Amino acid sequence: MRWVVLIAAVGAVLLFPVEWLPKGARLQLAEWVGTPGYEAPPGGAAAVADEAEPFCPADLLEWRRAWTIEGVSVRRSPTCVADNPHAVAAVVRGTNNVSEQTLLASGLTPDAVEKGADLDGDGDPDEIHIRLEVAELNGGSPEMDEPTTQFAIAPGIKPGFWVFAPKMFGMATENFESVNARAMLRMPSPAIRIEQGDRVRITLENSHYMPHTIHFHGVDHPFLDANGEGNDGVPVTSEVPVMPGAARTYDLQPRQSGTMFYHCHVQPHVHIMMGLQGLFVVEENRPDNWLQTLNVGAGHVRAPSAAVREEFDREYDLQYLDIDKDLNAIVQQYSDPRHVIEQMHRRYDITDARSDYFTLNGRSFPYTFRESLLVTKPDERVKVRVVNGGSTGVALHTHGHKATVTHFDGIAVAPAAQVTRDVIWIASSQRVDLALQTTDDGLHSYGSGVWLLHDHQEKGVTTDGIGPGGNVAAIVYEQFLGDDGWPSTFGVDWSPYFTEAYYQRELPVWQAYDPLGMFATAGDDGWRLLRLLVLALLAAAALAGAGVLLVRRRQAR
Numbered sequence: 001m002r003w004v005v006l007i008a009a010v011g012a013v014l015l016f017p018v019e020w021l022p023k024g025a026r027l028q029l030a031e032w033v034g035t036p037g038y039e040a041p042p043g044g045a046a047a048v049a050d051e052a053e054p055f056c057p058a059d060l061l062e063w064r065r066a067w068t069i070e071g072v073s074v075r076r077s078p079t080c081v082a083d084n085p086h087a088v089a090a091v092v093r094g095t096n097n098v099s100e101q102t103l104l105a106s107g108l109t110p111d112a113v114e115k116g117a118d119l120d121g122d123g124d125p126d127e128i129h130i131r132l133e134v135a136e137l138n139g140g141s142p143e144m145d146e147p148t149t150q151f152a153i154a155p156g157i158k159p160g161f162w163v164f165a166p167k168m169f170g171m172a173t174e175n176f177e178s179v180n181a182r183a184m185l186r187m188p189s190p191a192i193r194i195e196q197g198d199r200v201r202i203t204l205e206n207s208h209y210m211p212h213t214i215h216f217h218g219v220d221h222p223f224l225d226a227n228g229e230g231n232d233g234v235p236v237t238s239e240v241p242v243m244p245g246a247a248r249t250y251d252l253q254p255r256q257s258g259t260m261f262y263h264c265h266v267q268p269h270v271h272i273m274m275g276l277q278g279l280f281v282v283e284e285n286r287p288d289n290w291l292q293t294l295n296v297g298a299g300h301v302r303a304p305s306a307a308v309r310e311e312f313d314r315e316y317d318l319q320y321l322d323i324d325k326d327l328n329a330i331v332q333q334y335s336d337p338r339h340v341i342e343q344m345h346r347r348y349d350i351t352d353a354r355s356d357y358f359t360l361n362g363r364s365f366p367y368t369f370r371e372s373l374l375v376t377k378p379d380e381r382v383k384v385r386v387v388n389g390g391s392t393g394v395a396l397h398t399h400g401h402k403a404t405v406t407h408f409d410g411i412a413v414a415p416a417a418q419v420t421r422d423v424i425w426i427a428s429s430q431r432v433d434l435a436l437q438t439t440d441d442g443l444h445s446y447g448s449g450v451w452l453l454h455d456h457q458e459k460g461v462t463t464d465g466i467g468p469g470g471n472v473a474a475i476v477y478e479q480f481l482g483d484d485g486w487p488s489t490f491g492v493d494w495s496p497y498f499t500e501a502y503y504q505r506e507l508p509v510w511q512a513y514d515p516l517g518m519f520a521t522a523g524d525d526g527w528r529l530l531r532l533l534v535l536a537l538l539a540a541a542a543l544a545g546a547g548v549l550l551v552r553r554r555q556a557r
């Protein structure tokens, strides 16, 4: 037995990895027995990506071109994915005023955006009635393991969302076979556009399983409506929430123009973060001012207002939102509404929350490059309306440009006080209007190119800690756009970014452009593992044997 213990102990000592010894011991050992010769590290293993998605999906290319529908000029959308032009035309004319054909192509119901009388006789309708529903995206289903009504913010990334959605007919998904949400049903909730002085009614038809309201943040509205009922959307001061299956109409007649905000005010710390929020733009009153009452999608305003057309060549609506994946996963983990309510309103604690996903108009990089690019040309003036709907600030950085802040929270900044800068801080729920001048003067613009546009808080450019991701988009000059709307870039191959594996942490970061294999994943050393296993066995045998010897010696006494 004594010999067994001795052999096991000596074996364990010999197998003990030298690199685990303290530095002093290693130096002493080297002095006694010399240093070992060079040993090549184990070879690298190339990770194999799943096949990359096409950068530019080809199915809805027809929506990109300029259209004239129902007498409405819908501007060309140069990015590879564009919003539905029929829906743009329908909400400009009013869904009650267009042909059945346009309505069918738009997907909207006849009462989604009703436009009535021209009250001030200036050639455009001033009675506007908008109906919004509440929809769930990427929610759980007892029928299948996958989320249903899927909307991916990036390859394979599908957090649960709630959105205010325009009233549509038909199915939530593309068709009977598909689990994907139809194009018009998406993040973010649509930007709403009305004219100063319009008599606006907005009906919330609660098609969801939880109570909700709408609060019009920054928009001029009376606290009580004509019937003496609360009109501020706040359960604790204004009204009882709209229960599932119920409806409620809000009355507004805004006297001031500007870029405002709307959001649910029921348990707002979670409902706003689930996506129940959107831009609310009050346009200046002008004659013949037919407005794109809803902007559903990526942000390009394809039928801008008269006042914007006077001063600007293009207009974009940008909505930023950061997401805590723990909150947005609740609707995937539970399908009983009572469990969702308990988890969301009693177990989840936003004061312990951390943001994992960062989106611009409902998408993260690389999907932002399909649809949320600020496309421009030299010597243009571009109006950009930005809202930060997230819980942390956004330090919006414009590569290659310095933009001028013309409005804060919808209020014009006096010309002498306007600042021109390349990082613009936008607090939670704050709106900033930017004038982007593309004159190549080394100040406003450094010239044509593909210039990044992103939150400069570094976490904002990641997706669950993996970069590039987050809200990275770009200011792109038309000459840098291909025919399909995909920008010409001069850097690395984008294929890995269009795989789920990249965002699942399965692909080495530089492998795609590393012909020598220097940055492949380090391979596993099987011999080393075996050596450590034998070491563990021998050490255990030596200890056990020593124990047995000790017990025997005691019994012998």
Ligand SMILES: [Cu+2]
Pocket (backbone or CB within 6 Å): 211, 212, 213, 264, 265, 266, 267, 271, 276
């Ligand atoms: Cu709500």
